[in-house]
Amino acid sequence: MSAGAIDMVLHPPARLQVAAVLARTSKAEFARLREITQVSDSVLSKHLSALVDAGYVKLTKGALDGRQRTWATFTAAGHKAFAAHVRALQAIVAAADETI
Amino acid sequence: MSAGAIDMVLHPPARLQVAAVLARTSKAEFARLREITQVSDSVLSKHLSALVDAGYVKLTKGALDGRQRTWATFTAAGHKAFAAHVRALQAIVAAADETI
């Protein structure tokens, strides 16, 4: 049982939540992610930057309803890293789960 | 989908690993936990103290093979908190899991 596979980029709760959303929806709006994670604009922006820097997320900007918007999507690396992280969590948790 | 249930006492990887071990085995030796978590004595000691302070773990000291040993066990609160934490992780991860 090793935690080697735990990805510290994805470990913080806010980033795990963002990743979980991106794993399900192809695109997620900045505002929606901020509601889900319940952090301030600046903090979400920084978390997204961290994900972008890791090569896990791509940001797309454009206009919708006459307003500038930002959408986040997973890159292939992001999908892969999230899958691996989830497996790592499951490896730790699944075994323990039997006893709960 | 809220991360409200994520227990920050159990969130750090080292503590999650310790908790996962304790969920399965009634007692875990200090030395074994140190091998699993791959941290130094002092760091493990501090993590265990954090778990004790949270009321999640109880430490027992005694002699074995003529040496002083320390064993960690979950308290009832520890078991409960770990179960809740695992459920919180699964709530985030399980939904995403479908798409992996």
Next chain:
DNA sequence: GCATAACTTTCCATATTGGCAAGTATAAAC
């Protein structure tokens, strides 16, 4: 051009984690 919304970046405070080294405690040897 100007105002506004939607982020982004800077600055700062706080917290956490990790290791080393020194300290304490207990058991065994003598």
Next chain:
DNA sequence: GTTTATACTTGCCAATATGGAAAGTTATGC
């Protein structure tokens, strides 16, 4: 009983991370 070694524990410090407020930037609509 004193010494010694093992098994942690605590103090100290450095490095990193997270969070928010506020100022800054950019794009859109008027």
